[in-house]
Amino acid sequence: MIAMTNAPIDYHALTESVRSSQSGAVVLFLGTVREMTEGRRTMALEYEGYPQMAEAKLAELESQARSRWPIDRVAIMHRLGHLELGDISVAIAVSCPHRKQAFEAGQFLIDELKVSVPIWKKENWDDGTTEWVHPN
Amino acid sequence: MIAMTNAPIDYHALTESVRSSQSGAVVLFLGTVREMTEGRRTMALEYEGYPQMAEAKLAELESQARSRWPIDRVAIMHRLGHLELGDISVAIAVSCPHRKQAFEAGQFLIDELKVSVPIWKKENWDDGTTEWVHPN
């Protein structure tokens, strides 16, 4: 299951969706809005996405991950819109027969999501300025 | 928070307990009862623990992890008693500022738990036999 959403992410339901008796390991990753970034204080974040392409890219990433690890089930959800401190921006759940596979696949998915999935974040700093985050 | 329990593990509450706006990443690991192990079919598992020493060992592992990664919060819960297929035997949740730290710390904790925490599992195979699992 791959989806973009404007509502808070129900990571409990997401995690339940990947559990199965074929798998001995589930890894869940949550990205959450952190207050401090290199000494600057965040008040909130805005996420903007290109949902159609984002879902296509995430489906590609799932295929790549499945070709490398014996994945049972995967669920990925990314939130868009206004997020407050501590809110969950992304949740990735993976189940595999064994734990090493699940950790590696989960880390691969979030690493690659950050590189290739068309979603952008705008910082609202505590000095009142805003700034699109565009990694070099 | 470190605990042994005979009740089903509420990994949602466990995960909520490690979330914080100081951390951008949460990793949750769930160990679940897998049906097939090297071609044999499991019907159920019994977990037995030495709770007092298990909690002491887990506290040591938490300290070791904190000396290696900038961990914000950790929660570990291991279930004891009779578990059915798909049930959660162990849940480990870790929050860190950045994702790589959270993945590494989570994997360290489950790897070390399996090596040094006094808990034992007994297989109930589908041929009616039972067998204590004692890794070599």
Added chain:
Amino acid sequence: MLQVKLFAKAREVVGSPVAEVHWTDGQTVLQLKRVLVEKHPDLQPMISRLLVAVNNDYAADDAPIKTSDEVACFPPVSGG
């Protein structure tokens, strides 16, 4: 005319989620970037970092574009 979806800072700078440009089928991604900057000079400072997606996939500078393609232009991604 070619419809180009814009996102993030590219959208903000242009002031609209879509840019419309005159187009001849077969012109390339690189030509699209030039046309966009000509029409919206505020994109100039970010041109070297602009990405173009054609039909939901990243497209290289020499990839041709047709007016029937789904086309988007945006800065490097920063989700997660």
Added chain:
Amino acid sequence: MLQVKLFAKAREVVGSPVAEVHWTDGQTVLQLKRVLVEKHPDLQPMISRLLVAVNNDYAADDAPIKTSDEVACFPPVSGG
């Protein structure tokens, strides 16, 4: 007397969660294993793999034990 908690297969083989053995303070972990096997011969096949914990920590074969210590004996762990 020294009380020794037993777990998993060691508990099953002995048929009790606790073994009581005659003890002189200062005797070692290795001596405890020998005494346990003497009293419970069914432990013999697993003696090379038996672990002993003293006061909630793994203890080496040459570690001394007092009757006031919290002592446990069990096979290699298999949790998770």
